[in-house]
Amino acid sequence: MIAAHSPADVRAAVLTARTRGLRVAVRATGHGTFADPSPDTLVVDTSSMRSVLVDPDRRTARVGPGATAADVVAAAAPFGLAPVTGTDGTVGLTGFTLGGGHGFLARKHGLAADNLLRADLVTADGELLTTRADRRSELFWALRGAGGNFGVATSLEIQLHPVTHVFGGVARFDRGLASHLLQRFAEYAMPDELNVSIVVERGAVAVRGVYAGGADDAWRALTPLFLEEPFEDTFRVMPYAETFTIGGTAPRHFDLLREVPVDALLDVAECADAVEVKRWGGAIARGTSPAGHRHVPFSVTVDGEQPLREQVTGGTFLNFCKDPARTHSAYTRVCLNRLLELKHAYDPENVFGVGHALVVTNAARELAA
Known part of the structure; x- marks a missing residue:
C-alpha cells in the first residue's frame, strides 16, 4: 500500500x-x-x-x-x-x-x-x-x-x-398496512422534491426519506402515503447534515423494477430484516451520464438472504452492486458498448480492474449485443 x-x-x-x-x-x-x-x-x-x-x-x-x-x-x-x-x-x-x-x-x-x-x-x-x-x-x-x-x-x-434545511424522517405504521402502502406508493405521482421509500420491516412498514422544501409543502406531499396515524413519526424540519441520521437499508441484494410487485415483495419480506422500495424518476430520469438505468422507475433493496427473483429487470446500480460479476448489468446496452470502447482506449490492460471492472467477457458481450 x-x-x-x-x-x-x-x-x-x-x-x-x-x-x-x-x-x-x-x-x-x-x-x-x-x-x-x-x-x-x-x-x-x-x-x-x-x-x-x-x-x-x-x-x-x-x-x-x-x-x-x-x-x-x-x-x-x-x-x-x-x-x-x-x-x-x-x-x-x-x-x-x-x-x-x-x-x-x-x-x-x-x-x-x-x-x-x-x-x-x-x-x-x-x-x-x-x-x-x-x-x-x-x-x-x-x-x-x-x-x-x-x-x-x-x-x-x-x-x-x-439547500440548508429539508423536511425528513421516518414514519412507521402497522405492518398490516404494508400491502396497501406499497400499492399506493406504486400509483402515487410524487413531486420531484419528495424522495421517500417504503420499507417493510419485521414489525412495521415505514415511509422514510426527505422532502426538499418547507414543512407545509412537505406535509401536502406526504399526506397520500399516510394511510393512518403512524405509531412513530420523526419527520421534521432538519439541517441537511442531519439527513445522515435518517438511515438506509443494507444493500445485500439490489435490483431495479419496472413496477412494484406487492405480493412478491411481501413474500421476500417474511425472511428479511428489511425490504426497501425506492422511486427513481424526477431529475434522475433526465440525466445523460451512464450511471444506472434511468428509465426504470423503482428499485428494491433487500437486507436478507433471499433476493427478489421475479419482476426484476436484471439491471443494477454500481454503488449498490455487491457482486463484481454483475458490473456490466449496471448499464444500458448502448452505454455499456460505449464504456467498453473507452475502457479499451484508456486502460487496455485493465490496470484499474479490481472490483467493478469493465472487461470484455462473454457476459459483457451478451449484454452489449
Whole structure:
C-alpha cells in the first residue's frame, strides 16, 4: 500500500505499479465494495487528501478523493449550499459520485454523477488529465457512473445546490398496512422534491426519506402515503447534515423494477430484516451520464438472504452492486458498448480492474449485443 498526499504521489504510485506489473486499487474511506486485493495489486490510499474548497458564487466545490460526504456538507453549509449525498456521511464523496450517487436530493437535482463538473485523474500510463464537458468529453461522460475503471481521481469539482434545511424522517405504521402502502406508493405521482421509500420491516412498514422544501409543502406531499396515524413519526424540519441520521437499508441484494410487485415483495419480506422500495424518476430520469438505468422507475433493496427473483429487470446500480460479476448489468446496452470502447482506449490492460471492472467477457458481450 502507498499513502498518497498529492496528485504527484498518486502518479508516482501508478507508475510504480506499472513498472512492477501490478494492478491498481484505491482505498479512500474504506467503503469500497471490492474484496481484499490480491498480491498482484498495489493499493493507493488517498484518505489524507480530504480538502474541500467551496466557491459560493459559482455554487461549486473542489473535493479531494479522501473527503467524506459529511466533510463536503459541513464545508458547504455556511454558504447555504449542499451537495447530492447518500444516507451515510462517512462514505467518500468521490467514489459515491463516480459510481452514480443516488441520494435524498437526487429526484430534485439529479444523481451525484450528474452534478460532476470536472474530474482530475491519473490514467493507466501515469498521465494526469483534466476532464469536463468541453475537454475530453467522452472520458468525462464515462467517469460519471463508471469512473473507477479509467484512473485514480485526484480531485472532483461538483455542483452545489441552495439547500440548508429539508423536511425528513421516518414514519412507521402497522405492518398490516404494508400491502396497501406499497400499492399506493406504486400509483402515487410524487413531486420531484419528495424522495421517500417504503420499507417493510419485521414489525412495521415505514415511509422514510426527505422532502426538499418547507414543512407545509412537505406535509401536502406526504399526506397520500399516510394511510393512518403512524405509531412513530420523526419527520421534521432538519439541517441537511442531519439527513445522515435518517438511515438506509443494507444493500445485500439490489435490483431495479419496472413496477412494484406487492405480493412478491411481501413474500421476500417474511425472511428479511428489511425490504426497501425506492422511486427513481424526477431529475434522475433526465440525466445523460451512464450511471444506472434511468428509465426504470423503482428499485428494491433487500437486507436478507433471499433476493427478489421475479419482476426484476436484471439491471443494477454500481454503488449498490455487491457482486463484481454483475458490473456490466449496471448499464444500458448502448452505454455499456460505449464504456467498453473507452475502457479499451484508456486502460487496455485493465490496470484499474479490481472490483467493478469493465472487461470484455462473454457476459459483457451478451449484454452489449
